[in-house]
Amino acid sequence: MKRQSMKACNQFVAEFEKVIKKPKRHDSKTYYTGIDLGTACVVLAVLDENYKPVAGAYRYADVVRDGMVVDYIGAVELVRELKEEVERKLETELVYAAASLPPGTDELDGGAIKNVIQSAGFELTNLLDEPTAANQLLNITDGAVVDIGGGTTGISIVENGQVVKVADEATGGTHLSLVIAGAYKFPFEAAETYKRNEKNHDELLPSLKPVIEKISSIIIQQTQGYHVEGIYLVGGTACLKNIETIIEKVTGIPTYKPSNPMFVTPLGIAVSCTNQVLT
Numbered sequence: 001m002k003r004q005s006m007k008a009c010n011q012f013v014a015e016f017e018k019v020i021k022k023p024k025r026h027d028s029k030t031y032y033t034g035i036d037l038g039t040a041c042v043v044l045a046v047l048d049e050n051y052k053p054v055a056g057a058y059r060y061a062d063v064v065r066d067g068m069v070v071d072y073i074g075a076v077e078l079v080r081e082l083k084e085e086v087e088r089k090l091e092t093e094l095v096y097a098a099a100s101l102p103p104g105t106d107e108l109d110g111g112a113i114k115n116v117i118q119s120a121g122f123e124l125t126n127l128l129d130e131p132t133a134a135n136q137l138l139n140i141t142d143g144a145v146v147d148i149g150g151g152t153t154g155i156s157i158v159e160n161g162q163v164v165k166v167a168d169e170a171t172g173g174t175h176l177s178l179v180i181a182g183a184y185k186f187p188f189e190a191a192e193t194y195k196r197n198e199k200n201h202d203e204l205l206p207s208l209k210p211v212i213e214k215i216s217s218i219i220i221q222q223t224q225g226y227h228v229e230g231i232y233l234v235g236g237t238a239c240l241k242n243i244e245t246i247i248e249k250v251t252g253i254p255t256y257k258p259s260n261p262m263f264v265t266p267l268g269i270a271v272s273c274t275n276q277v278l279t
Contacts, residue, residue: 016053023055033097034270039150043266079120098126098273103166131156136268148237173237201241216250233257234264
């Protein structure tokens with residue numbers, strides 16, 4: 001594992017967490033925005049002209065399911081609200097944005113994601129798959145970036161700094177919440193909230209282990225035939241305490257995760273944003 005790379009990633013995420021609470025208002029010729037339309041959470045990350053974090057906002061929502069926009073109007077309104085919220089804090093207009101989608105879904109939903117971003121008032125400059133976006137921040141040259149989202153698990157295999165394979169399968173945080181809802185007789189929304197509280201993770205892990213093992217088997221299947229030196233976990237579901245321990249044990253591959261995996265992909269998307277509009 002490239003410790004320097006993970007250290008730099010953690011520092012970047014820590015800086016972003018600070019500016020969510022206290023935005024950095026200063027003169028910048030332009031701002032670059034990354035928008036992560038997740039199944040459980042929508043995150044907006046803003047960088048200045050030097051690609052340093054200056055502001056951000058996020059909201060838990062149900063406008064996307066399994067990587068597909070299911071509430072188009074709701075998604076547009078939510079992104080517009082987050083945009084306006086950050087614009088007020090920075091006292092500026094946000095123009096350029098990049099976005100992402102699960103690997104292999106561009107033909108199915110790339111148009112919808114693009115339209116959401118544009119309808120919310122942004123100029124779209126880039127659209128890339130989620131694990132590849134995450135690697136903009138991780139800077140892994142050899143390994144598998146695994147983005148465990150709410151509905152799907154996306155995998156990007158990197159060899160010698162080049163993405164050689166991307167894949168996406170339908171298992172993620174939603175499946176963990178369904179298990180919790182069944183075990184505790186909770187409504188689904190209550191299970192989601194219970195899962196997000198780290199204080200409950202030790203208690204939940206035994207019940208959730210079968211789903212994590214299923215995610216591990218997806219990783220094994222998708223990385224077969226490739227030389228994978230390490231697995232790097234990102235995405236909101238990767239916030240689950242000790243998920244990396246179970247995945248490493250099942251796959252037999254060293255597994256790492258940043259200090260806050262939830263913000264790696266949106267920040268990677270923002271890093272990939274430019275001032276050249278996508279045609």
